[in-house]
Amino acid sequence: MAFDSLSEKLQNVFRNLRNKGRLTEDDVKAAMREVKMALLEADVNFKVVKTFISSVQERAVGQDVLKSLTPGQMVIKIVNEELTRLMGDETTEIALKPGNEITTIMMCGLQGAGKTTMAAKLAGKFKSKGRKPLLVACDIYRPAAIEQLRINAGKVGVDFFQMGTDHAPVDIVKAAIEHAKSNNENVVIIDTAGRLHIDEEMMEELITVKENVGIDHTILTVDSMTGQDAVNVAETFNAKLEITGVILTKLDGDTRGGAALSIKFVTGKPIFYIGTGEKMDDVEQFYPDRMASRILGMGDILTLIDKAEANYNEEQARELEKKIRKAEFDFNDYLEQIKNMRNMGGLGKIMEMLPGMGIGGMNLKNVDLAAGEDGMRQMETIINSMTKEERANPDILNPSRKNRIAKGAGVDIADVNRMVKQFGETRKMMKQMSGMFGGKGKKGKFKMPFNMKF
Amino acid sequence: MSEEKKGFFGRLAAGLAKTRNSISNGLNSIFSAFSSIDDEFYDELEETLIMADIGINATMDIMDDLKTRVKEQKIKNPEDCKQLLIDSIVDQMHVPEDAYDFEKKNSVVLVIGVNGVGKTTSIGKLAGQLKSDGKRVLVAAADTFRAGAIDQLAEWTNRAGVELISQSEGSDPAAVVFDAVTAAKSRHADILLCDTAGRLHNKKNLMEELRKINKIIDREYPDAFRETLIVLDGTTGQNALAQAKQFCEVAEITGIIITKLDGTAKGGIAVAIQKELSIPVKYIGVGEHIDDLQKFDPKAFVEALFEGDKKEE
Structure with missing residues (x-):
C-alpha cells in the first residue's frame, strides 16, 4: 500500500x-x-x-x-x-442554544458529499443528548431525496418535515420552524440539495434562506476523499454562506484525507464531526491530532513519540540503566515496565501506532494481541501478590513462597513459575545488552527496555 | 454522428465555462509568461498537473517523459512543449474503437463505485440515452441498501420510459440481479443496466457481495456481452486510484465514468488510473440534465485539464 x-x-x-x-x-x-x-x-x-x-x-x-x-x-x-x-488545537462541537430555544442548522455541500445521511446522523446524536431534533427536507431536486431523509429520520426516531418539491426552500424552512415551535422541538436540521459552488443560482437559494430565516449554523459537508479542488469548494461556500464549520464524511475509507487540512487552511473554520460508516450512529468527534497523523501517513507514530517522552523520562532511564549494569533489575522494575506499556495504551494501541500496521490496525488481525495483553495483566497480578522483600530480591523465591503467591494471585503455580523463568531470562538478556551498551558511557542511548524500532 | 459531436462540445463548453472562476493557475498563463524552457518553467508545469489531481507519481512520470522528448526533439519553444505534453496525454487517454460495443449487443452493464459518486444518476442518464437510440433497456435496482435509492432510480426510469426490476429496500441485491437477468432474457432486452449500492472499496464483505453479483450474471447469462463501469467522482483526489484498484479485484472493469466535471475539479486522477490500470474513460458527467452524460473525448478532456483561470488572482 x-x-x-x-x-x-x-x-x-x-x-x-x-x-x-x-x-x-x-x-x-x-x-x-x-x-x-x-x-x-x-x-x-x-x-x-x-x-x-x-x-x-x-x-x-x-x-x-x-x-x-x-x-x-x-x-x-x-x-x-x-x-x-x-x-485546530482542540475538538469543537456544534453549540446548541440552552433550554428549549430553537437552534437551526443548515447542511450544505456538493452533490454526493453525504449531506442527507449526515443530517440524520446529527439528529440521532442530538436526540441521544436529550434534545428534540426535527429533520427538514429541502432537497427539492434530487429524485427521492425527501424519501431518503424520511426513512433515515425514522431510523433515528426523530420527527420529519417536508412540503414536497413545489415550494421554495426558504418557505419550507419557515414552516418547519413553526412546526418545531408547536411541537416543542429545539434543534432544526435542514437538509439541502447538493450544489456546485460555482452555480450562482443554486447558491442564491441558500443565501435567501440564510437572509430570511435565522440560521445559527451553516455546516459544509465535504467528502474526505476530495482532491485539490477542496480549496475552491470550501473557499466559495465560506465566502457566500459564511459557514460555521465543516463535517467530513466517508472517513471509514482508506483516504488520507488531506482535504481536511486544505479546508481548514482556507476557511479557518473548525471541523466538528466525521462520518465513519453506513450506520446511523457512525458519527464521531473530530480529533485534530489524529487527523494530522493520518494525513502524514505515519500511523500514530507521533502519538507514540509523545507518549514515550511523557511516560519515560530520562532520569528513570538512567536509573534503570545503572540497575541493569549491576544486574539489580528486580520485580519492581519489571512492574514499572508493564505499567509504562499500559500507560501508552497497551500492546494493541502501541502496535496500531507503529507505521506499516495500516490505518486502524488493519494488518493486526493475525497477531494474538489479546493473549499478549492477558499475559501482561497476569504478570502484574502475580507481582502484586509478592511481598516487598520478594519483589526486591527475586532470588529468594522458593516453592512455598511461589505457592502462596499463586494463591494470592488466583493463578496456577505453573503460571508463577513461568513468569519467574521469563523474568530470569529478561534479566539475563538485559545484562548482556548492558554489556553491549556499557563502558563508553554514552548517555541517552539506552531508551526503552521494550525495544521499539521506528 | 456530427450532430452528437456538436451537442457534446456545446455541452462541454457550457460546463467548462463555469471553470473560469477557478482559482488555479492554468497552463496558458504559464506558457505566455515563459520565453524559454528552464527549471522554473518545468516546476510551474508540474504544479499545474498536481493541481489537476493527476497525482505526484503520475506527474513525475509525465514530466520525465516530457523532458526526454524535449531533449530528443531539441525543442526550445514553450509553446511547442505545451503541444507535446497535451499530445502525449491525449494519446494515453485514447478510447479504443470497441469501447461502446455493448450498445450494439445483448449486454449486461454493471455500474459500481463508492458512495455518492453518482452511480444512480449516471444509470438514469444512460438509460434515457440508450432508450432514445431505440434500444430496449431494462434497469435493475440492486442498491437495496441506501434509503430512497430504489425510488430515486424509479424516478429516473420513469422519465426515461424504461422498465425497472426492483424488490424492497433491504432485500438481497444478488436476488434482484438474478430476477433482472431472467427478465432481460425473457423480455429480449438489448441492454440490462444494473445499479449497485455505493460501497467503500476497503469494506471486505461489501466487495464480496459485488463478486457474488458478478458471478450470478456470469452464470445466468453467459452469452451476454459484459460491460462493467466504475463511476468515479471527478472531485476525488488520489483515493480514486485505490478505489479503481480494489474494484478491479472483484470485477473485470471495462471502463470509467467520471462525474461532476462541471465544477472546478479537473478529474486528473483518471490520467493516473489509465496509466496504471489501462482502463479507458468512456463517459463523463458534466451536469444534472439527462444529456449531461457524454462520451469521453480525450482531446477536450486534456485541454480542459489544462484550461486555466481566466480571472486574475
Whole structure:
C-alpha cells in the first residue's frame, strides 16, 4: 500500500539523520522533500503544502534534538505539531442554544458529499443528548431525496418535515420552524440539495434562506476523499454562506484525507464531526491530532513519540540503566515496565501506532494481541501478590513462597513459575545488552527496555 | 454522428465555462509568461498537473517523459512543449474503437463505485440515452441498501420510459440481479443496466457481495456481452486510484465514468488510473440534465485539464 512505502521513505531519510545533536538545514530539507510528497499524495492542496513546508522548515532548522528522540523523530515531531496546530488545537462541537430555544442548522455541500445521511446522523446524536431534533427536507431536486431523509429520520426516531418539491426552500424552512415551535422541538436540521459552488443560482437559494430565516449554523459537508479542488469548494461556500464549520464524511475509507487540512487552511473554520460508516450512529468527534497523523501517513507514530517522552523520562532511564549494569533489575522494575506499556495504551494501541500496521490496525488481525495483553495483566497480578522483600530480591523465591503467591494471585503455580523463568531470562538478556551498551558511557542511548524500532 | 459531436462540445463548453472562476493557475498563463524552457518553467508545469489531481507519481512520470522528448526533439519553444505534453496525454487517454460495443449487443452493464459518486444518476442518464437510440433497456435496482435509492432510480426510469426490476429496500441485491437477468432474457432486452449500492472499496464483505453479483450474471447469462463501469467522482483526489484498484479485484472493469466535471475539479486522477490500470474513460458527467452524460473525448478532456483561470488572482 501507498502508506507503507511512504512511511518507509520517511524512515530512510531519517535513518541518515541519526546521531546529530542539532537539526541542520540540509537534514531538514531532505526530510521536507519527503513530507511534501506525503502531503501531496494525501491530497493536501499544492499551495497549502508549499506554505506549510516553508513555515515548518523555518522552525525546524537549528532546533536541538531532544535527548529521548532521534533527529528523524524530532523532525516528525515538529511537522506533526505544526500540522496539528493548523488543524485546530482542540475538538469543537456544534453549540446548541440552552433550554428549549430553537437552534437551526443548515447542511450544505456538493452533490454526493453525504449531506442527507449526515443530517440524520446529527439528529440521532442530538436526540441521544436529550434534545428534540426535527429533520427538514429541502432537497427539492434530487429524485427521492425527501424519501431518503424520511426513512433515515425514522431510523433515528426523530420527527420529519417536508412540503414536497413545489415550494421554495426558504418557505419550507419557515414552516418547519413553526412546526418545531408547536411541537416543542429545539434543534432544526435542514437538509439541502447538493450544489456546485460555482452555480450562482443554486447558491442564491441558500443565501435567501440564510437572509430570511435565522440560521445559527451553516455546516459544509465535504467528502474526505476530495482532491485539490477542496480549496475552491470550501473557499466559495465560506465566502457566500459564511459557514460555521465543516463535517467530513466517508472517513471509514482508506483516504488520507488531506482535504481536511486544505479546508481548514482556507476557511479557518473548525471541523466538528466525521462520518465513519453506513450506520446511523457512525458519527464521531473530530480529533485534530489524529487527523494530522493520518494525513502524514505515519500511523500514530507521533502519538507514540509523545507518549514515550511523557511516560519515560530520562532520569528513570538512567536509573534503570545503572540497575541493569549491576544486574539489580528486580520485580519492581519489571512492574514499572508493564505499567509504562499500559500507560501508552497497551500492546494493541502501541502496535496500531507503529507505521506499516495500516490505518486502524488493519494488518493486526493475525497477531494474538489479546493473549499478549492477558499475559501482561497476569504478570502484574502475580507481582502484586509478592511481598516487598520478594519483589526486591527475586532470588529468594522458593516453592512455598511461589505457592502462596499463586494463591494470592488466583493463578496456577505453573503460571508463577513461568513468569519467574521469563523474568530470569529478561534479566539475563538485559545484562548482556548492558554489556553491549556499557563502558563508553554514552548517555541517552539506552531508551526503552521494550525495544521499539521506528 | 456530427450532430452528437456538436451537442457534446456545446455541452462541454457550457460546463467548462463555469471553470473560469477557478482559482488555479492554468497552463496558458504559464506558457505566455515563459520565453524559454528552464527549471522554473518545468516546476510551474508540474504544479499545474498536481493541481489537476493527476497525482505526484503520475506527474513525475509525465514530466520525465516530457523532458526526454524535449531533449530528443531539441525543442526550445514553450509553446511547442505545451503541444507535446497535451499530445502525449491525449494519446494515453485514447478510447479504443470497441469501447461502446455493448450498445450494439445483448449486454449486461454493471455500474459500481463508492458512495455518492453518482452511480444512480449516471444509470438514469444512460438509460434515457440508450432508450432514445431505440434500444430496449431494462434497469435493475440492486442498491437495496441506501434509503430512497430504489425510488430515486424509479424516478429516473420513469422519465426515461424504461422498465425497472426492483424488490424492497433491504432485500438481497444478488436476488434482484438474478430476477433482472431472467427478465432481460425473457423480455429480449438489448441492454440490462444494473445499479449497485455505493460501497467503500476497503469494506471486505461489501466487495464480496459485488463478486457474488458478478458471478450470478456470469452464470445466468453467459452469452451476454459484459460491460462493467466504475463511476468515479471527478472531485476525488488520489483515493480514486485505490478505489479503481480494489474494484478491479472483484470485477473485470471495462471502463470509467467520471462525474461532476462541471465544477472546478479537473478529474486528473483518471490520467493516473489509465496509466496504471489501462482502463479507458468512456463517459463523463458534466451536469444534472439527462444529456449531461457524454462520451469521453480525450482531446477536450486534456485541454480542459489544462484550461486555466481566466480571472486574475
